[in-house]
Amino acid sequence: MYKALIVDDDVAVLAFLTKMISWEQYGYRLIGACSNAHDALEMSKEQMPDLIITDIGMPGMDGIEFIKALQQIDEHPRFVILSCHDDFKFAQQAVQLGVQDYILKETLQIELVQGILERLYRRLEEDSRLHKKVEKLHYQAVKSKSVWKEQWLRDFLTTPLADKAKWREQLAEYGLNPDMSHMIPVACSVFRFQDALTRYQNEDMVKFIICNALEELLQQEPNAISFSYSPKQFCFLFACRKDLATKPDEWAEQICKQVQRTLSKVLKIQVSFFIGEIEQDFTAIKQQLLGLLHADDQAFYSAEPQIFKSGQFRLLNNPEDWMPFYSGYTEQVHHLIVEGNKDVQPVVDAFVQFVAARRIQPIMVKHFLFKLMLDIQMKLTFSHQYNNEKMQGQLEEMDNIGQLREWMIRFFERAVSLMDQISTKSKKAEIIDAQKYVLLHLDQKITLVEVAERLFLNASYFSRLFKKETGENFIEYVNRMKMERAKELLQESNRTIEDIALALGYDNKGYFVKLFKNHYGVPPSRVL
Template sequence: MVKVMLIDDEVLVRVGLKSLINWEENGYQIIAEASNGQEGLNLIRERKPEIVIVDIKMPLKDGITLIQEVREMNLATKFIVLSSFDDFKLVKKAMKLGAVDYLLKLELDEKELLKSLENAAESITSGKQNMDYQPRLNSLAEIKKKSLQKIIAAKIADEKQIKKIFEELKINLIEDKILCLTIKIDEKEVLEKFSQGDIYLYENSIIEIVDEIVSDFFNAVSFMNNWGEIVVFLNLDKDLVTEKEKIGNLNLRLHKMVKNYFSLSITIAISSQKNKFLQLSEAFIECSECLDYSFRCGEGKAIHYQNLDKINKLGTTDFISNFAVQFDECLEYKEIKRAVLLLEKVITKIKENFISRNDAIHLYFKITGSLEKNLTLEVIEQLCGSDNLYQNIDSITNNNDLINWMHNLSEKLKVYMDKKQENYLILAAKKYLKNNYSEDLSLERVAQEINISSGYLSYLFTEKSGISFIEYLNQLRISEARELLKDKKLKIYEIADQT
């Protein structure tokens, strides 16, 4: 168990923290709590907790002074500071002193608390001193990132509060002609090559390049929202129509520089123009919609939100649900021909209309789910090349990938359908021979009975039975004669007549 201590002068905050998560289930144990900095310092000296969650503003001794004095004691205690929106200057000081994270009291939830505890716990297991340890959250840039993330998530919906945060963080964005750019790195798998520390450096390198390029064109602020997604807010000098060429040049330069420096391709989403800080969240959402559209147009492009109105959008929710029900029914009752027709209908729809990345994945799982539910593993392997239906999901990165996958599945279903039909025909032929082997049978007569050509029937016998029609008929008659010989009442000539 990782030993944790809580220090806050508000008893309700301490109670709230204790009840927010199941501490022991998550590997943590609260060993002490204090209501002021001096009491907290004494308990830290006595109990030596590994993680301390401490309020910045407290009576007798504030959180900053507490952290400084613990540092002087050479203890490896990890600090998570509690703050309010108006405490940014103090948060900066705490981070400089080596606090591994900070939590906003008004935004505190289970997920945020666990994430901060995990960051602190990781710094303990790394074996490094807190002042030397530099996790992603241990930087002033991370304060800016977390603040901007809350703004784009509309968790901060007060204009004065946003302005104050920008002032504290020295963000020079002004409330006029604002544009959001979301830059998505297309090759996210590059992440697999790096350690956690390398990822941190890699992200910062990309951000520095983006900052440098964008600042040559506009007043802007940028941050890495998630790995592979950089968000930029910029002020246009003039309106968007007038600045169109300038935006185009910025796009070209971003694509070129990221490719040259990091060998990565990017897709850029561009929002409509906004004039209020409270619209930053709306601008970011517009960019997200643009990136959804990148599934259709392919990666490595620049997509303007204002152009989305020109797209034919598929009413995907009902369309996919209706398709899924019908497709599942077809496979359940082995109506393969109808299933193929349904797939081809969907392919046509996707070619003609916009389908988002999320809807494409939804459709993929509906199809694979029906296959898994209604077909045997052997058949699935024939159709998909493996009994693992979900191995192809990562290869579907755009509209064409989805169409090609569905088309390939459709073609394989046709082959499967043909084989099923062939099996049915050969069984029908054998049944007819079994019931009529004593008659004067020919290939042509049997073919006529089951409505296929004599040439095709001859092929089926050789392909499915490994012997010719005549050989099969002769073997059948010999087999039946042997059975009749067991009947002592029958004469040889009678058996000959019957076979």
């Protein structure tokens, strides 16, 4: 429906038009009825009407002044004026302003207003169709140009540079000044890309609006050109002369800052830039661009979008041995979930601080987390609650440690909640407490009598109750939990079999090996 607004200082006219006209029947939603132009102007700024019926001869700001003021804000509203016979000169001015219709208050009738509403509705519909057609043509034109430029960029990056003069000619066709001898390559990456996807619904739309915005922003810059590489990444070439007096690198950085501010303010899209070094040779420019496109990992540990210069890139680390940390952190998370501790942030922040301090490669961080999540699901028996492929996809899409932290908090909070639901489902409280005690004390000797006493139960009764509720003997459950933990330790660390046996409360290594072989069919040495 189209939005309509009535403006008239005559209360009787306002009441007539408001109550006697069935606005929705004619395709309109009446958003307001104002008794003066000042209120109508403020309301229009908040919610611009498509149709405005306004009196001309109002005190203060008259109808003509109101129409002029509103047209300076937005040219699309259509106007119908109300006037008396002695307002004819005003009416002539209104016609010059493009007012669509004119009603004398002396002849104001329901049928007359209904006819005007019907006619204007058809015009609004036609305008809407034309506007959509123009928008579609504009979209296709921008998209076609963007596709050609993107193909040029991919060809440039992937094929040998047989004819450098040809590359320069093509760049000139796209609007880059061919007279400059040197270039500065720049890569641009959308910061927290998932936020942009949420706002604009799909990748094609994100790429289109950024491409369109970059075209407009660089329209007055004959020495700068942009290319899309993917919905998330874009490239720039800044043409310049190697003249120390002009400092072309500072000029390029200023444009990047302007683009960064504008995209954030207008589109609510944040971007980081990776600026290369001034170069003349096309092969060197190509190699720089390839490196800059892979440099977006630099922004992974940034709290906000930044502009990185080539000398500011820091190497990200690939730790040789995560196992000591992994083993301890897994145990920490395991205790958190078993205990039902909903305050998960300290545990999540410990992980974030560990990887951020070492600036570990994002792909390694994501692999670490995916393995951790799989371990949690298997250990706590709620793997059916998660789609592992979807979870892996979510992790891979994250381009910032802040997003990763938020995702981990949600995952752990849900894991705690699921564990609580699973624990309480068709089990007595005594059994839940016994299982939690075992999971939290795998490093100690655990006996049936000890646990029964902690629960203030007779040992024989507790043994029968546990078997009835879980389907296995209590000692079988204890051994199974310890053997599963032993396997994790064997796979995740360099500890000896004897060390692992002691860590799980077994003084006798031979007895531990026997239990392990009975459970898995192979001795612990086969798992190392």
